[in-house]
Amino acid sequence: QQQVKQSPQSLIVQKGGISIINCAYENTAFDYFPWYQQFPGKGPALLIAIRPDVSEKKEGRFTISFNKSAKQFSLHIMDSQPGDSATYFCAASIIGGNQFYFGTGTSLTVIP
Amino acid sequence: GAGVSQSPRYKVAKRGQDVALRCDPISGHVSLFWYQQALGQGPEFLTYFQNEAQLDKSGLPSDRFFAERPEGSVSTLKIQRTQQEDSAVYLCASGRDYHNEQFFGPGTRLTVL
Numbered sequence: 001q002q003q004v005k006q007s008p009q010s011l012i013v014q015k016g017g018i019s020i021i022n023c024a025y026e027n028t029a030f031d032y033f034p035w036y037q038q039f040p041g042k043g044p045a046l047l048i049a050i051r052p053d054v055s056e057k058k059e060g061r062f063t064i065s066f067n068k069s070a071k072q073f074s075l076h077i078m079d080s081q082p083g084d085s086a087t088y089f090c091a092a093s094i095i096g097g098n099q100f101y102f103g104t105g106t107s108l109t110v111i112p
Numbered sequence: 113g114a115g116v117s118q119s120p121r122y123k124v125a126k127r128g129q130d131v132a133l134r135c136d137p138i139s140g141h142v143s144l145f146w147y148q149q150a151l152g153q154g155p156e157f158l159t160y161f162q163n164e165a166q167l168d169k170s171g172l173p174s175d176r177f178f179a180e181r182p183e184g185s186v187s188t189l190k191i192q193r194t195q196q197e198d199s200a201v202y203l204c205a206s207g208r209d210y211h212n213e214q215f216f217g218p219g220t221r222l223t224v225l
Contacts, residue, residue: 042218099160105152
């Protein structure tokens with residue numbers, strides 16, 4: 001059973017546009033929600049993360065929006081650039097637990 | 113400083129062979145995780161170490177999979193009698209402790225023929 005559901009599977013955005021990737025979870029015990037960026041042949045790299053005590057976190061062009069009641073969170077990439085073309089994974093974990101649960105990934109292509 | 117390194121980067125094995133995959137975490141990192149990433153999928157948890165103690169191995173898919181970290185630094189994931197369904201990228205990640213960011217290595221791509 002997929003603990004974290006991610007959509008869309010793929011996304012094509014024009015340069016300068018906004019990329020939006022969504023994730024949903026069921027386990028209300030999750031309390032740490034990171035987003036990872038992965039380029040081909042590389043391991044995932046942490047992009048930005050949020051805890052459920054805030055509804056939004058912004059770092060540069062990347063923003064996480066978190067809706068605790070809906071059990072959803074999303075990544076927004078503002079002013080998308082061709083260099084942002086990569087696969088993005090959301091994840092969730094429980095503080096004190098040992099496991100991180102990853103979504104199935106979104107392949108983002110930013111067209112020049 | 114150096115990041116997480118994994119070796120080999122690519123491994124081709126014949127069905128039934130044993131393989132050993134190595135992970136060198138960032139020096140001083142307490143936590144170490146192994147993940148399996150199938151093509152087009154997200155990483156799936158295999159096992160977790162805190163120093164040399166294997167605290168969680170619930171994600172290991174069968175008893176053919178074995179991981180160790182005897183001195184609390186380098187870790188080895190061993191797969192015995194490999195099967196075609198074992199073909200995947202095996203990722204290692206380390207962290208200063210569980211609550212901190214996980215730093216991933218580049219992975220080992222295992223292909224079982």
